Amino acid sequence: MKIFLLFFPLSTLLLVIQTTLWTTFLPQTPCPNTTLLITLYLGFQAPLLCGGICALALGFLLDVFSGVTFGFHGIIFLAIFILTAGLGRQLNGDNTLILPLATIIGSGAFALMSVLILLLFSDRDQVWLQILSSIPLQMGVNLVTVIILRPLFTYLGSIGGVQPVHPFRKTL
């Protein structure tokens, strides 16, 4: 609950900043996907159930800030959280390179899942080309952003009582 109360307002604030300031000063540069970065961080650090609910809520939040049918990002973020929690926790969560590496892989996975869901549900049939072509730049922007925001995530995580999950830890 504490994690949710800390990361949900943070994500809301970051979304407000990126939809107002970023688009005014850097209109041609893709916005960083800060909600995805928080989800990835939670995937490594947060308890399974609480983190999953938080990831779902973050997805719904992003749906409000983007012109997509409600529920779209909820599915993707929950899937990314489960994958990160399942696979990423085999790695050492203390390693500073883990989150940047996960950001690169997560950005690609996010784009591919978006394309897959859009194609399957036929919400937007022409946007897939745009999504795929934006992957490299989006990865770069997300990578720079995660390096900047990582200390903030760690600080909030420590307030929220999360601890890095070490390999072969018995409880999640």
Place this chain on the structure above:
Amino acid sequence: MRDFLDLQKRLFVLLILFLCALLLYSYNLRTKPDTNLFERSILVLTEPLSQGVTATTRGVISLWHEYLDLVGVKQENDSLRQELKRLERIQIHNSELAAENTRLKKLLDFRERVEDQAIPAQVISADAMNWFRTITINKGTDSGISENMPVMAASGVVGRTIKCAANSSRVLLITDASSAVAALIQNSRTRTVARGTGSGISCEYAARLDETGVGDHLVTSGTGGVFPKGIPIGTITNVHTPKYGLFQTIKAKPAVDFSRLEEVLVIVKKDQ
């Protein structure tokens, strides 16, 4: 063993959550677009913050531009005076045409077109995702705005409202890939559907044999039920007419410069 079962239980709950999310998305796709309580709450809570940040940013930018504009302001003033005189002449000519049009309409016993109410609004934020094209405006249900209302700028069609809260609404731009507007190519009167491509517009179902040229204007046809007739959508930039087939491939540039969009008008029909 106990830890393993506990983990399995949590994974099962997550799986249920995932299925619920999938069902929710599927349900929302099939039903009429509406703004739910969660969306409404977030829009209401973040609207003052968005508006505050946007207003402050615009104030700073405007101050900077005013300073820069001082350079060569007299020269610009002179050219604007010339432009004003030219526009005054055009306005007089247009007034004459309007008066003539009114007379002819009366003569032919045409019904007077219902004048719709236009609500001015300010753009307060853009889309959080790079591949969707929406904006948020600072007017909502309190001003009489609801979903599926046309949104215009001085130069043409902007889009339509898709989510509305008390004091803010999200507008789907005509360049979004899910946007489709019933359109008409002004010169040839060819009927088409102006669909967003993310960066521009592509015209679908334009008959191959109809003559269409680069530079032709694209206007709303009024048949889609959302936009009134005759509003500029864009200008044709590319036409490809295949030797065979039913339709030609047409690309168009939007009439509105979305990167500089600050004020819009939401059109509320009188019966709404």
